[in-house]
Amino acid sequence: MRPPSLSWGGGRPLLGPITKGPPALHTYRHTLAGSEVAIYFPETEDDLAGFDAFLARGDKVLGLDTETTNLNVYAPGFAVRLVQLGNDREAWVLRADRFRDHIVRALRQPRRFTVHNASFDLQVIDRALGVPIEDLAPRTFDTRILAHLLDPRQRHEGGTGLALKELSEVYVDPSAPDTQAGLHEVFRRDYRATKETGWAVIDVDHPTYVRYAGLDPILARRLFDELLPLVRDVGLDRLSVFEHRLQALLAMMQRRGVLLDVPYIQDLKGRLGDEAEHYRQAAARYGVANVNSTAQIAEALTAMGEDLTERTPSGALKVDKGVLLPLADLDTQWQRIEARTPNPLADAVLRAKRADKWSTSYAQAFLDLRDDRDRLHPMIGALQARTARMSISNPPLQQLPSSDWTIRRGVIADPGQVIVAADYQAVEMRVLAALSGDERMIQAILDGEDLHSFTARMVYGPEFTKAHRKISKAVGFGKVFGGGAATIQRQTGADLEAVRTALRGYDETFPGIRRFAQRLQNRADYGKREVVTPTGRHLPLDRDRLYAATNYIVQSTSRDLLAQAIVDIHEAGLGEHLLLPVHDELIAQAPADVAEDVIQEIGRLMESTFGGVPIVSEPEVYGRSWGSGYGCPPEADAA
Template sequence: GVDPALVPDVLGLMGDAIDNIPGVTGIGEKTASALVRQLGPVEAILDHLDEVERSGVRGAKKIRETLTREAETARLSKALATIRCDVPICLDLAALRYPGPDPDKLRPLFAELEFSSLLRELAPGGPAADVEWTAVDTPEAITAALPALRAAGAMSVVATFDSVRATAARFETLAVGHPSGPVALVAAPEEALPTLGPLFADLAVAKVGADLKALRVALGRRGLALAGPAFDLALASYCLNPSRTDHGIGALAEELLGEPLEPAATPAVAACRAARAAHALRPLLDERLRAHEMDRLFRELEMPLAEVLAEMELAGIALDVPALARLSTEFGTALERLMTEIYALAGCEFNISSPPQLRTVLFERLNISTRGVRRGKTGLSTDVDVLRRLAAEHPLPAKILEYRALAKLKSTYVDALPALVDPTTRRLHTSFNQTVAATGRLSSSDPNLQNIPIRTEEGRRIRAAFIAAPGHRLLSADYSQIELRVLAALSGDRRLGDAFRADEDIHARTAAEVFGDRSPADGRRLAKVINFGIVYGMGPARAARELGVSLPEATAYIEAYFGRYPGVRAFVERTVAEARTRGYVTTVLGRRRYLPELNARDPAVRQFAERAATNTPIQGSAADLIKVAMLEVRRRLRAAGLSARVLLQVHDELLLEVPEAELGRTQDAVREAMEQIGDLGVPLRVDVHDGANWTEAH
């Protein structure tokens, strides 16, 4: 570096193309800096050109010749690079200070140009300048704010928590908004909740917010209730477009109000802005729900279901922690044994969890054929499908799959679940996500209890650690083949419908009609793959892999299936064609899933959308029916005075905790509730079992 005062000299020698400073030919920044450091300013260098050759810079002789020839250019360049500080001007320097962007002028411009990111980055004019809010930090101040909210008959509520698990979370911020008055920012939410409790429970005050279920759960853990009419903005958005990934107030404000919520300096101010926007969003979403005929789905299904899900989250489920500790030791020993076997088969030790190292072992050390193996950005794939195919050529891939499956069960469930048991309730509390799956299905997280395997011995042993409370039994109520029954109803296929109406084994019937050349057991296995594969839009290539047959054989089996069930083929073709015309598909309750990808140019994207168009009416309708069943089960249990509680929903199954003395009556009530939820034209059947743990009950 050089002294700041000599920067114009460096620029004079090296030039600056941006500012049209020519500089001296052949001299760059490094040479210019070296000359200025050693010899001083440009004038001194030009006066002592003989010293340039003794400076030690590379090409010194040639540089001296160039400086001799371009001396005037060097002087001119320095002059151009020098800031004149002696120019006589009369100007107020304060007037030159940049005041920052004008949000009011930029916002309409950015909106017109669809600069969404820049819109979000626009700084607010001041702390909560767009929202009138009042901090309420004493019980007296909170009490004083309540009459206005009660008189208005409605309030918006925005809360943030210190954890995604509402059952274990503490309030971080809480803002309560008046429809036309100021927003009340509750300074210390945890301490204020007892005072606010009567307002939350007031049946005459409507509540507006996003993800009110989390608020309901958090209040429930504190012995408080959220009652009265409610409008969940996130659920309304989900009903309108379940494929959308962000149903938060910020995203909705940007779309429906024409401008995003301005960034806030603190979470508290952000909560105030969201509370104000919530009141503006409600009528807009209300209007859209009616226009798209989604208001009944929203009010009669999703909103009441949120209350049921909150009750389930609060209930939790008991866990046999010592049993999982023993299982962890067993799984650890089994993993060590598998590791030894894997190293022996590979002929070397390597990181089994490293795809690059596994790739090297499989395809280089063992020289397993790469024919048909997909190549990704990082190299040949070693995913589950690839390893299953390679298992026919070498025993190592099968051992890798076994190791991966066991390691995942150990880390995800056996070792992780005990740490998540609530110290107060001594139960495990999951969260049910109502606005995630595009098909309308519920999902589970923190922890996810919907993916514990049921068909493997290891999975069943994990499920056995989910136990009933003393004096209770776990009751599993599982729909039998509900998606195939929905397919029979939607397609109107006579053979398929008759099979269910006659209470036949649908897989055995399909095996007899499509796989007659196979043994009964093998035919039923293949029929099961085809039956469920059709539901999920499975094509010949996937069918070949799943069935373990050639592509022509798989194609022939699918054609034979459609030949036996022509109504199903017509349904698939009709559904895809209508979806391409309308842009969406619907479920039995009118839920829509928009599929713009149906008109994509990319064949892979288009084919995915076609499979989704086939699958969504079936899977989505099944999801709708199970949600209706959850509401009906709760209604019947309450009407009968039974104290059983629904604990979990795992796709087609409801898991309840039932007092032993009420078991028989509860079984009857649950079965009737689930089987009589509607007339599809195809009967619904529910398998009901009980046990001391989840495995016994299934």
């Protein structure tokens, strides 16, 4: 894979407000890492002489941030309230309603900016101020990207963290103030608002609000000064260029959004409510009045003869999804395992809770989050996990089971277009084969074998059964994603000894994979506790989870293949078709008369050869809705 060759570019409490110069120019001073910084808040045009002088000083990189009414950039009524620009010594906090022209002029100047979590601010500025992502993104550094390249772990995982405050404590000033906590208290005390609603109602000139706003660009600039040299020192500057380019493309994709079939979604919400009630009543017949009551469910299942063995940290019997699915004879995709007679209570509880979740997290969320054109703009996170895996949130479309079309049916193509998609074919297994160099697996791929059937045949013989293939598939993915024998047993319903036999058989069939995994763990055990991916990404390993090394490098490499494909598709002039990256699938749309040609070309651009292993895609024209590709009946798709 190749990054594209592109040109991309302890504080003490605040004092003040102190009035300085013209009476309307409020100035707040603060000590940051031993030096004084100033925050200026102009009220009139006359106050902007200092701002013009600030811009004229010629800082090559300025910190940039925005304050908005809420986090849903595309919601009706969304507005930007403040825009902040600063260097390492001072910041100017400008009201967007009064100084819009001055802000836009400053943003259009030929200079660079540094922002923390730039995807959000790029979309804010694009929508509210008219400076397009295409113009501003190539001149923007994101300190979150730089931090992720240096240490992708969250603070609770033992890392530096990825939030601006957390990083500032490490790289700028250990006593950097947590101004957001103080601001949330002002929301509650003075405005009777929550952490979510206070942003829209607080007075735009409230001193705490202005201080909070002004410190962020100063911290972002200082953080940039610390992080960029470190990224270059460890040789990750090319990967940084690539990630910044990818972030801009994903922000443009989020700006485009997807069209919703609102009447269908409204009807679906009602049907999901009826379904939840139906299964709640079914659970009640077994003595469970509340499907969210762990104690009631555990007691009823035990009375039905189920042997519950797993317990929570507090000692209570565990009856979470991982326990209930096997009892209902269902795998994680809600397909029958065919290992036992389904327990009707477990089935009812699962389906009642799923209907409730889908009603809230998807149907209602679709309706709440849509813009005034009935488009949904899900948040696309480019670097959401330690491995850099991409994610979709608001709503969490990645959590939908691949076996169900119900929610996906609500996402439809624009008029005159159809939904198309290209999905990687067993990309994790192919990446694992390439990285490990296992000759038998590579040859099976080159021969066009179905890997799971091939594994079952090698382990169980030519007369292997459907159940054997299911176990072999679970074992293969267990090698990739770190699932052990107990996890595979829950997924397949197989006897534990049978799973262990399959694991041994897998290792004998593909010895190169076992050696590769052991080599990664040995290197981490005796050297730095990390794995380094082919793109140069450093992924730290936890001391007690060195076995995750295989999962990390495979998942991260697979992600980078998809990320490179997104960049290549845009460079080929087909980026306008892309809608969403979900797992290993790219969802797109195209005019009906050229849809087949478009998706075939997208599929071709996704393909490559990695370590001698072909990475192939399965391009397909779905139809009117995303659900068309997941078994949605034609009559439901046309409704």
